[in-house]
Amino acid sequence: MSVRLKLTLSYAGFLMLAGVLLLTAVWVFVLRFWPAGSLVPKLSNLRRVFDPTNFGPAVFSTAAVVVLAFLLVFGLVGGWLLAGRMLTPLTRITDATRRAASGSLSHRIRLPGRTDEFRELADAFDTMLAQLEAHVAEQQRFAANASHELRTPLAITRTLLDVARNDDNHDTGELVDRLHVVNTRAIELTEALLLLSRADQRSFSREHVDLSLVAEQAAETLLPLAEQHGVTVETSGEVAPTVGSQALLLQMTTNLVHNAIVHNLPAQGNVWVTTSAQPHTVVLTVENTGEELAPQLVPTLVEPFHRGTERNRTHHAGVGLGLAIVNSITQAHDGTLTLSPRPGGGLRVTVRLPTAPPRTGNRRP
Template sequence: MGRRPGPSVRLKLTLSYAAFLVIAGALLLAAVWVFLLRGRSRSLSIPDPSDFLRVFDPSNFGPVVFVPAGILVLAFLLVFGLVGGWILAGRMLTPLIRITDVTRKVANGPLSHRIRLPGRRDEFRELADSFDTMLARLEAHVAAQQRFAANASHELRTPLAVTQALLEVARDDPDGDTRALFERLRQVNTRAIDLTEALLVLSRANQRSFTTEPVDLSLMAEEAIETLLPLAEQHGVTLETCGETSTTLGSPALLLQLTTNLVHNAIGHNLPHAGTVWVTTSARTDTVALTVENTGEQLTAALVATLTEPFQRGTDRLHTGHAGVGLGLAIVNSITQAHDGTLTLAPRPAGGLRVTVCLPAAPARTPPERPGPASVRTAPARPAARPRPERPRGI
């Protein structure tokens, strides 16, 4: 923004200090005149220049010499206020100068610079600490975006490279099995489409370009389980859900995607046989929670802390037919943040992962009708159901 040059803050503070001292001195001299000297003489003559020599003689102090003495006092206060105000303003503005220097360095260089203003807390130090916190978050965000761009480029390049290799093989071997080639190309193309859709969902969640309405997380959990039940039956994973009505404000499509990703991730990272997934919803006064737990291999806290990064995979998936694109928990984290919620990941002592999503509760209103009480669904107990095409898949 272009601005016309103006006086510095230090000069403004200096003039303010000096003006305050002069006004205070003038009021003090006026008070002395009114209450001490006004009754000593009814006439006030114009002082002679020689009267200035008798200013500091108490015997000669009176109405005649009071005016020149007051002028000298005001002149002294003006000079003292200008000099002292300039020094004091410089000392007071030193933290601001340091903040400005760091801001210029950050604007023209890396984001690693910090103010780190010493001393006890005051307005300037609170500003410096807030600026340091903002720089730290901005640096982390930029680094994450750079990693995401690099990983996304790599992931998008992989299916293209595979497709090119398959086409070259088919060109060099015209008599090859075209059916196998078409099937392989279909799989590669499906993976590229899934990755593109995942990136679009992630971008939409980060931009918060959605309208909000009351959403019951328990209904989202039941719908996600119904969609992924055939996958669970195929791999012998038991799905169990229970809880209470948990209504929040948000996008039904994104919250269903969040729930589906969590359940899909829990099925994919599970035991090879007789695994279990627990989906629970709960409601408190001002928050609602969705918790998804699954059995599986032992996970460390350090590994769990990286799972929300894009294209991070905790362990090799046991069901390789549903390998995903490594964006499932990253999308969950983005959707949670877009709904002003918190995402907590913790390893289970017995193995596996516990994921908890806490969202702000919707304002109190009449709860929506539910199809029935909390249920427990076991995969082998019912035949496979065909998933509805309009529902999101786990990414």
């Protein structure tokens, strides 16, 4: 049974019950207790209640049947119309759902009228459609960019091999070196895509992690790269306990520090890595000196394969997934990522994660 039919039968049944009760009341209290011409019943007239000769049961029964039939038809028709009017918003929501199921995500219900349960449902559905449309568009852009990025090293490899095959005097050692560089880039890109997929799916075990120790480990690992670029890396802060994947959080911090090193001043640059703990969150902040960034450029840096065309580019710039991976890992740990330009140049990146109770065995040495 449809909801509309159920509502219709419910309205009709309620109306029939009300009619039966009304006719019963009329029959008991009006026809039995109040004789003609009397406004107030007398106790002596109570004997007449049980005297069937004083009234015409057949006449009353016929009238009752007619009244009940009228109430039934009226209840069915009125209930059907009323239920249809009440369920009109659900019809619009159902139509929008069918269109979304067929692949059309641009349609919106935009239900008019006052705010009620149906209006709230329609608005929530519109919000879901907007988010789903944006997510699908982002995935399509990601797939197109990934295909382009993966095609580039393969195309270069084929070109190098074609040149070597057609040129007998070509230096084999130089060819091997170039193929090694191209192959390394392809491997890095593939590993980054796999890591990004793993973070998006949240397929990892959780444990207690101290972000301050993670920050120190990432800075120590990237110290040779910082010295090569003439960048000074400073770490400071307090114990920042959270719950998550040790490996993913280390990868997140490493990406941030690596990004801060390679996108810095040509010489004598600085990177500051700090951690702090608040009542409900732990904070990891990575700042670096560098050229001034346009405010409209900063939010786009977390998009996959967006390397920041206005920023310094080196052979250590990566495959364009560094901050995208950071964003995915942060979201997978129920945290937030904030990017903002530093006054005078450079970037400030702030990661906020839910805090975890400190454990005795997880103290810093």
